[in-house]
Amino acid sequence: xKILNVSLTNFSTNLKKQNSQNKKQNTTTEALSYPKxxxxxxxxxxxxxxxxxxxxxxxxxxxxxxxxxxxAVLETLENENKENKTLYDIHFEKYKGILDCYSLDELKExxxxxxxxxxxxxxxxxxxxFIGKFQNNELELFSQxxxxxLQLIKLYWGQGFSLTDLSDYIAxxxxxxQGINLYYAMxxxxxxxxxxxxxxxxxxxxxxxxxxxxxxxxxxRLKEAKEAKLQKAQGEPVVIPRGELSEAHKEHISRGxxxxxxxxxxxxxxxxxxxxxxxxxxxxxxEELSQVASRAWRETTEGASVLRxxxxxxxxxxxxxxxxxxxxxxxxxxxxxxxxxAFWKRNVWAKDxxxxxxxxxxxxxxxxxxxxxxxxxxxxxxxxxGEKMKFSLMPSKIRKEVYxxxxxxxxxxxxxxxxxxxxxxxxxxECDKLIQQSINRAxxxxxxxxxxxxxxxxxxxxxxxRAIIKLQTALKESKKLPESLQNDLNKANVMDFKLNFLxxxxxxxxxxxxxxxxxxxxxTFEEIEQIxxxxxxQAIALDCYDFGEYMDKLLDKSYMELKAHGxx
Numbered sequence: 001x002k003i004l005n006v007s008l009t010n011f012s013t014n015l016k017k018q019n020s021q022n023k024k025q026n027t028t029t030e031a032l033s034y035p036k037x038x039x040x041x042x043x044x045x046x047x048x049x050x051x052x053x054x055x056x057x058x059x060x061x062x063x064x065x066x067x068x069x070x071x072a073v074l075e076t077l078e079n080e081n082k083e084n085k086t087l088y089d090i091h092f093e094k095y096k097g098i099l100d101c102y103s104l105d106e107l108k109e110x111x112x113x114x115x116x117x118x119x120x121x122x123x124x125x126x127x128x129x130f131i132g133k134f135q136n137n138e139l140e141l142f143s144q145x146x147x148x149x150l151q152l153i154k155l156y157w158g159q160g161f162s163l164t165d166l167s168d169y170i171a172x173x174x175x176x177x178q179g180i181n182l183y184y185a186m187x188x189x190x191x192x193x194x195x196x197x198x199x200x201x202x203x204x205x206x207x208x209x210x211x212x213x214x215x216x217x218x219x220x221r222l223k224e225a226k227e228a229k230l231q232k233a234q235g236e237p238v239v240i241p242r243g244e245l246s247e248a249h250k251e252h253i254s255r256g257x258x259x260x261x262x263x264x265x266x267x268x269x270x271x272x273x274x275x276x277x278x279x280x281x282x283x284x285x286x287e288e289l290s291q292v293a294s295r296a297w298r299e300t301t302e303g304a305s306v307l308r309x310x311x312x313x314x315x316x317x318x319x320x321x322x323x324x325x326x327x328x329x330x331x332x333x334x335x336x337x338x339x340x341x342a343f344w345k346r347n348v349w350a351k352d353x354x355x356x357x358x359x360x361x362x363x364x365x366x367x368x369x370x371x372x373x374x375x376x377x378x379x380x381x382x383x384x385x386g387e388k389m390k391f392s393l394m395p396s397k398i399r400k401e402v403y404x405x406x407x408x409x410x411x412x413x414x415x416x417x418x419x420x421x422x423x424x425x426x427x428x429x430e431c432d433k434l435i436q437q438s439i440n441r442a443x444x445x446x447x448x449x450x451x452x453x454x455x456x457x458x459x460x461x462x463x464x465x466r467a468i469i470k471l472q473t474a475l476k477e478s479k480k481l482p483e484s485l486q487n488d489l490n491k492a493n494v495m496d497f498k499l500n501f502l503x504x505x506x507x508x509x510x511x512x513x514x515x516x517x518x519x520x521x522x523x524t525f526e527e528i529e530q531i532x533x534x535x536x537x538q539a540i541a542l543d544c545y546d547f548g549e550y551m552d553k554l555l556d557k558s559y560m561e562l563k564a565h566g567x568x
Contacts, residue, residue: 051206053077056087064196067113068094088207098158100248102255104147118191120148130185140225141170141218144232145239145256149190152182156192161214162204163194169218169307199345231274237267240278253278254285261289262362265354266344268293268329269337279330286330292365294327296357299364303357306350313343391536391548392530394446395463395559398456402449450525457525458558459568464528465509466558467551471535484544491542500539502531 014125028349057073065073072090101107107117125132134148142151155161167182186192189490195203204210228239238256245253257275268289271279279286307326314321314336322334332340342350345374392399450457474480475496478489487494502508506527532551539547562568 001513014492028333051086051208052084053081053087053090053448056202056206059202060199064199064486066091066193066195066199086206086208087203088210091160091203095337098154100246101150101154101254102146102248104150106149107153113193114153116191117149117153117193118189120190123189125189130182131189132181140229141221143225143228143239145228149192152186152190153192155217156186159213159217160207160210161217161494162200165214182375234272236266236272236274240274240470250282250285254282258362262358265296265358266341267352269332269340271329277328288365290328290330292358293329295364296354296361297327300357300360302353302360306354306357309347309350310340310343313347326353326461389536389540389545389548391532392552392555393464393525393532394460395555396552397556397559398463400461401456402446405449406445459562461523461525462562462568463555463558464525464532465523466562467554468499468508468528468531470554470558471551475499482544482546482550484542484546491544494542495535495538495544495547499535502534504530 018512053073054077057077060070062070069087069091073087076085076090076277095111097110098107101110104114104117104119108117120134123131125135127136129132130139131148134142137144139148139231142148152166155166156163161180162268163186167180170182171180187194194200207213223237224241227241231239237260238253240253241249257278279289297307311321317339319336319339321339325332325336326340394402434539450460477493478486478492481492485495508522508523508531535551536548539545559568
């Protein structure tokens with residue numbers, strides 16, 4: 001192989017000459033211009049290492065591999081390495097998840113091999129040391145938004161950059177860090193595991209685009225560092241980089257803003273253009289924040305007391321401000337935003353109270369993440385093949401009222417099973433989990449609605465009871481039954497027996513509907529729900545999957561009849 005007239009001797013001599021010239025020109029703060037070597041040239045220097053995975057495997061001993069890498073190499077070779085993977089490809093596949101970690105706790109959970117690393121913020125060191133400079137915010141290359149330990153692990157393990165290159169680059173781009181000992185900082189102070197020297201060298205050489213990737217990444221870091229410095233000077237609580245962000249990075253920014261707004265709730269209404277742009281580009285995060293703010297104003301005693309004081313304050317200024325306007329931080333106009341800023345300034349107590357209200361609201365959001373992506377009803381059905389049945393526990397007209405009420409209050413109603421349920425045969429753990437999440441979320445919303453609408457709660461029970469009476473009549477007369485029962489009288493008899501048993505146990509009314517009102521007062525919604533669920537489980541056991549839809553029709557018909565006669 002021809003190496004284009006490059007030798008180790010020439011390389012060393014040229015570097016010394018260049019270094020000497022730089023010193024004479026007094027340009028110590030400028031980056032040295034290292035010759036760019038290809039992977040092939042590097043390999044020639046180092047005794048003929050090859051990026052071919054099979055040859056790489058033969059060059060390394062068992063004990064030189066990090067945990068899990070040798071096994072992955074062998075599996076790839078056994079499968080004939082059809083994608084021509086190199087050692088770097090396999091290393092990156094394992095450790096690329098590090099790049100999506102934004103805390104040491106998250107890193108340690110995903111990668112137990114880093115369970116003993118130490119936060120740079122917990123290290124005792126001197127101010128002039130590498131870590132000391134980070135603690136004093138004097139390292140331009142490293143973000144203060146993220147632990148230095150995690151940033152070094154991302155560069156070293158996550159992207160496979162060598163200690164030598166990292167040390168040189170830091171020194172060349174920061175005159176205050178000449179002669180740093182990155183190895184000492186990482187191993188002796190931060191307890192970061194170091195790769196075997198031979199493995200690290202082969203890893204570097206097996207990355208065909210190492211030089212370009214290293215230069216590009218470090219250039220990006222320099223630009224981001226300058227941007228971060230500017231954002232901090234402008235008062236941004238969390239650095240929001242330009243360009244495309246990973247989902248993990250978006251979540252990291254969102255968490256940082258949440259923390260900031262919890263401590264400074266008034267700042268929600270004083271967002272910078274950068275923060276507004278972040279929420280515009282991430283509508284789910286925007287909706288989540290709107291929902292939390294709305295709940296804080298409407299559903300906490302602290303928020304309500306601040307709102308009353310704010311409305312009085314606005315009236316004195318000759319401005320009318322409503323709860324609907326104030327509860328959405330993205331819809332308040334600039335004039336009312338300024339009014340709110342003046343209110344916070346003159347009423348320190350209000351900021352403290354609203355902070356408490358926001359903390360309560362975030363706690364509810366954590367338990368009931370209504371913004372979470374959840375499949376719609378149709379998607380639930382797609383996850384279960386064949387044997388499934390959906391049924392309702394509330395007439396569709398009343399369910400529409402619950403949906404409208406929930407939307408008014410900022411709840412996300414996508415995929416929400418408002419007083420609906422799905423049951424099926426067999427095991428489908430993921431489907432059951434999704435269904436249960438939606439049912440639990442809907443139950444909280446529905447209960448909240450029914451507590452404030454006692455009449456509709458009673459009307460729902462009345463409709464359910466009437467639907468059960470209609471079922472009793474249909475089974476007795478063996479007509480207008482769902483097709484599955486009409487075609488099989490044995491199944492119809494079993495269902496009739498089950499219904500009679502439940503009616504006896506719960507003292508349900510007979511087809512004589514004159515006793516409906518009295519029974520409505522005697523029976524709770526929870527009892528009727530148990531009866532309905534028992535009937536549906538019996539239907540599933542009988543393979544009567546059309547029974548749920550049939551009962552829905554009876555329920556809606558009961559509602560229409562009772563409404564027409566003024567009984568609800």
